[in-house]
Amino acid sequence: xxxxxxxxxNELPKVEKQIKKFIHNYISNEQLKESMLYSVNxxxxxxxxxxxxxxxxxxxxxxxxxxxxxxxxxxxxxTYSLIHDDLPAMDDDDLRRxxxxxxxxxxxxxxxxxxxxxxxxxFELITRTETTSKKKNQLLQLLASxxxxxxxxxxxxxxxxxxxxxxxxxELANLHQKKTGALIxxxxxxxxxxTEQSDVVLAQLSEFADHLGxxxxxxxxxxxxxxxxxxxxxxxxKDNIAGKNTYPALLGIEEAKLALEEQLRQxxxxxxxxxxxxxxxxxxxxxxxxxxxxxxxE
Amino acid sequence: xxxxxxxxxNELPKVEKQIKKFIHNYISNEQLKESMLYSVNxxxxxxxxxxxxxxxxxxxxxxxxxxxxxxxxxxxxxTYSLIHDDLPAMDDDDLRRxxxxxxxxxxxxxxxxxxxxxxxxxFELITRTETTSKKKNQLLQLLASxxxxxxxxxxxxxxxxxxxxxxxxxELANLHQKKTGALIxxxxxxxxxxTEQSDVVLAQLSEFADHLGxxxxxxxxxxxxxxxxxxxxxxxxKDNIAGKNTYPALLGIEEAKLALEEQLRQxxxxxxxxxxxxxxxxxxxxxxxxxxxxxxxE
Numbered sequence: 001x002x003x004x005x006x007x008x009x010n011e012l013p014k015v016e017k018q019i020k021k022f023i024h025n026y027i028s029n030e031q032l033k034e035s036m037l038y039s040v041n042x043x044x045x046x047x048x049x050x051x052x053x054x055x056x057x058x059x060x061x062x063x064x065x066x067x068x069x070x071x072x073x074x075x076x077x078x079t080y081s082l083i084h085d086d087l088p089a090m091d092d093d094d095l096r097r098x099x100x101x102x103x104x105x106x107x108x109x110x111x112x113x114x115x116x117x118x119x120x121x122x123f124e125l126i127t128r129t130e131t132t133s134k135k136k137n138q139l140l141q142l143l144a145s146x147x148x149x150x151x152x153x154x155x156x157x158x159x160x161x162x163x164x165x166x167x168x169x170x171e172l173a174n175l176h177q178k179k180t181g182a183l184i185x186x187x188x189x190x191x192x193x194x195t196e197q198s199d200v201v202l203a204q205l206s207e208f209a210d211h212l213g214x215x216x217x218x219x220x221x222x223x224x225x226x227x228x229x230x231x232x233x234x235x236x237x238k239d240n241i242a243g244k245n246t247y248p249a250l251l252g253i254e255e256a257k258l259a260l261e262e263q264l265r266q267x268x269x270x271x272x273x274x275x276x277x278x279x280x281x282x283x284x285x286x287x288x289x290x291x292x293x294x295x296x297x298e
Numbered sequence: 299x300x301x302x303x304x305x306x307x308n309e310l311p312k313v314e315k316q317i318k319k320f321i322h323n324y325i326s327n328e329q330l331k332e333s334m335l336y337s338v339n340x341x342x343x344x345x346x347x348x349x350x351x352x353x354x355x356x357x358x359x360x361x362x363x364x365x366x367x368x369x370x371x372x373x374x375x376x377t378y379s380l381i382h383d384d385l386p387a388m389d390d391d392d393l394r395r396x397x398x399x400x401x402x403x404x405x406x407x408x409x410x411x412x413x414x415x416x417x418x419x420x421f422e423l424i425t426r427t428e429t430t431s432k433k434k435n436q437l438l439q440l441l442a443s444x445x446x447x448x449x450x451x452x453x454x455x456x457x458x459x460x461x462x463x464x465x466x467x468x469e470l471a472n473l474h475q476k477k478t479g480a481l482i483x484x485x486x487x488x489x490x491x492x493t494e495q496s497d498v499v500l501a502q503l504s505e506f507a508d509h510l511g512x513x514x515x516x517x518x519x520x521x522x523x524x525x526x527x528x529x530x531x532x533x534x535x536k537d538n539i540a541g542k543n544t545y546p547a548l549l550g551i552e553e554a555k556l557a558l559e560e561q562l563r564q565x566x567x568x569x570x571x572x573x574x575x576x577x578x579x580x581x582x583x584x585x586x587x588x589x590x591x592x593x594x595x596e
Contacts, residue, residue, distance in 0.1 A: 027447040032455045036447070084414060089406030108387030109458055112410065113451050116382065116417065120446030123421050127439035133431035140438060141425035148418030149325040149334070153411050157330045160407055 004286035007053055008046075011063060015049045016040070018072035022125050027117070035106040035114040036121075039079050042097055045290075047216070048074045048187040054283035055191025055205065059276065069129040070139060070190050073122040077147050078183055080118035083111050085156060119147070131194070138193055146182035155179025159244075167245045169259075173214055175245075181213035188212070188284075201276050208270035208284070215263035215291045221246040222256055222293060257293060264288055302584035305351055306344075309361060313347045314338070316370035320423050325415070333404040333412040334419075337377050340395055343588075345514070346372045346485040352581035353489025353503065357574065367427040368437060368488050371420040375445050376481055378416035381409050383454060417445070429492070436491055444480035453477025457542075465543045467557075471512055473543075479511030486510070499574050506568035506582070513561035513589045519544040520554055520591060555591060562586055 019040055027033045049071035056067045086093040086101040087108060093101050103111035126140050145151055155178030162175065188209035192202045225248040247256040267288050271281040317338055325331045347369035354365045384391040384399040385406060391399050401409035424438050443449055453476030460473065486507035490500045523546040545554040565586050569579040 023447075026443075027452070029447070029452045029455050031459065032447055032452060084410055087407075087410065089410060109385075110455065112382055112385065112387060113455055115414075117447035117451045119414065119417060120442050120451065124439060124442035124446055127435050127442060133435040137425050137431040137434050141422060144418050144422035144425060145324075148422055149321075149327070149330055149415035153415045153418065154325070154327045154330060157327050157408065157411055161329065 004050075004054065004283050004290075007050065007057065007283060011053050011068075012046050012049060014068050015046065015053070015071045015075060018068050018125075019076060022072065022076075022121060026121065026124070031106070031110065032114060032117060035102060035110050036079075036118055038105060039083050039102050039114065039118075040076070042099055044097060046075060048078050048183055051184065051187035051209075051212075051284075051287065052191050052194075054287055055188050056194055057283050058281045059191070059195040059197070059279055064130070064194070066129050066131040066135075067191070067194055069125060070194060071187075073125040073129075073143070074183065074187055074190070076118045076122040076125065077143065080115040080122070081147070081152060081156075081183075083115040083118070087111060090156070090160065135193060139190055142189060142193070143186055146186040151178050151182035152180075155182070162245055165245075167250070169247075169250055172245050172247065172250060176214060176217040177210065180217050181210060184213035184216060185209040197276060201274060201279075204270065204274045208267055208274075211263045211267035211270060212288070212291065215260055215267060218247045218256055218260040218263065219291055219293060221248055222253065222260065225253060260291075260293060264291055302348075302352065302581050302588075305348065305355065305581060309351050309366075310344050310347060312366050313344065313351070313369045313373060316366050316423075317374060320370065320374075320419060324419065324422070329404070329408065330412060330415060333400060333408050334416055336403060337381050337400050337412065337416075338374070340397055342395060344373060346376050346481055349482065349485035349507075349510075349582075349585065350489050350492075352585055353486050354492050355581050356579045357489070357493040357495070357577055362428070362492070364427050364429045364433075365489070365492055367423060368492060369485075371423040371427075371441070372481065372485055372488070374416045374420040374423065375441065378413040378420070379445070379450060379454075379481075381413040381416070385409060388454070388458065433491060437488055440487060440491070441484055444484040449476050449480035450478075453480070460543055463543075465548070467545075467548060470543050470545065470548060474512060474515040475508065478515050479508060482511035482514060483507040495574060499572060499577075502568065502572045506565055506572070509561045509565035509568060510586070510589065513558055513565060516545045516554055516558040516561065517589055517591060519546055520551065520558065523547075523551060558589075558591060562589055 020037070023033055023036055023040070027036070052071040052074060053063055053067055056063055082096065083102045085091050086096060087103055094104055095101065101111075102114060106114065122143070123140060126136055126143065129136055129139075147153070155175055158175045159179055167175065185206055188205045189202055192205045197205070225246065247259060251259060268285070271284055271288075274281070318335065321331055321334055321338070325334070350369040350372060351361055351365055354361055380394065381400045383389050384394060385401055392402055393399065399409075400412060404412065420441070421438060424434055424441065427434055427437075445451070453473055456473045457477055465473065483504055486503045487500055490503045495503070523544065545557060548554075549557060566583070569582055572579070
């Protein structure tokens with residue numbers, strides 16, 4: 001394929017197809033299936049699967065079945081995290097991307113279980129991926145570590161704990177590195193594992209992903225600050241009202257914009273430093289452009 | 299070791315040690331750690347780890363590090379399921395084993411996250427188990443399948459759906475085969491995988507575990523019906539009040555007792571039919587005795 005647009009148009013639907021295939025093949029309870037599919041189908045730009053596919057593509061110029069499967073598992077983990085984060089006991093969100101959140105439609109009990117099911121199902125999907133046991137174990141360990149109590153779950157706990165507490169820039173960045181950064185890092189590094197990169201290259205990919213993840217969060221905060229409810233389809237300035245820590249609140253809007261540019265610059269540099277001569281980061285460079293502020297909402 | 303009592307006294311503490319080691323090594327957030335350890339330490343008889351160890355022992359007369367690790371991961375998954383099941387949106391229990399449930403102590407948000415963390419951590423622990431990648435992948439797939447949307451999570455959904463609906467014996471048994479039976483089956487079959495049994499023997503172990511799992515649930519229902527709040531340390535007759543389906547409610551107490559005996563008889567038969575001449579089911583036979591009604595509460 002020739003462009004990120006091509007990837008989004010032609011390849012992401014294959015990821016969605018894999019998720020739906022898994023849900024249809026392995027789940028017999030209709031209501032559970034419906035609740036899981038509701039959130040899977042709620043859309044979003046599929047950033048994490050896009051990163052898996054773009055990374056694999058930039059190394060090998062083609063995509064294997066295992067790439068789609070790993071991308072699918074990752075999107076299932078991301079979807080689980082959104083369902084649980086939206087619960088009344090957590091962020092208490094009624095809307096996501098303009099639609100009622102899972103628990104508003106299916107009730108809290110089923111929403112918790114749909115999240116549990118997507119998380120567990122993601123691990124099952126990886127065990128069924130078309131690749132070697134060794135590679136599957138490496139991917140499973142990395143995903144569990146990224147999503148679990150030393151990664152995303154820890155970030156969500158810290159996010160709850162830090163409401164009404166003013167964090168420093170470094171503390172906020174550290175929180176986001178767990179809460180949203182860990183899965184973004186998995187997305188990029190899993191692309192490196194799938195294409196059998198050296199540990200050195202995996203570390204370079206990880207460095208790139210960390211800058212990208214931080215940029216993602218700064219941009220998200222800025223959009224929340226700048227946009228209106230109607231444009232984003234979710235409550236805005238909610239973060240502010242809840243006394244949450246955001247980059248614009250911490251740095252001011254202009255400084256936050258500069259911090260975003262700085263992270264994108266460092267992400268570009270990190271890509272240039274990757275020491276594999278077959279690596280042509282065309283699609284990943286396009287991903288970086290997606291993160292520029294003027295490109296509209298993620 | 300010579301007896302099930304020896305296993306309980308000397309080997310189960312090693313399983314608990316593995317869980318705590320994992321939590322201490324991989325989790326930096328203190329409150330999350332505290333919430334996870336609270337439920338891990340809340341006790342219970344550790345039936346599932348006991349089954350893993352007893353099965354491995356009956357095939358090989360000794361226990362490997364991987365046996366303790368798999369037993370630990372399984373107990374973490376079981377603990378996660380209890381935390382989520384106790385939530386207000388699910389069974390809404392304030393007490394478990396005489397102590398306040400996780401969300402009563404730490405709040406609903408942290409309880410949901412502690413459950414998520416235990417589930418994800420269990421998968422990570424298996425990826426770090428001392429065995430081959432192939433065996434780890436087999437165990438991960440089996441556990442995800444047992445715990446996930448075709449197993450335990452589906453059972454919990456059906457349990458919620460069937461409140462105020464009168465199920466038949468077969469329907470109730472089917473629900474329990476998912477809700478509690480799936481993890482019990484994993485416990486026994488994982489012992490077979492760890493000791494490299496043939497597919498035929500794994501199927502025979504699965505048959506044994508299914509009878510044991512059903513016996514476990516019938517016995518649990520009977521105890522709930524017969525015991526007082528003080529003896530069990532949790533609300534009793536609660537199932538009845540909520541209009542839940544139980545074996546005593548469905549069959550009457552005497553018939554339920556007979557059904558329990560019948561399942562234990564079939565479990566004994568299944569053990570005798572296992573076609574591996576190195577298999578001496580001494581400890582598993584002792585486990586069956588634990589399930590007889592007069593042996594006190596599980």
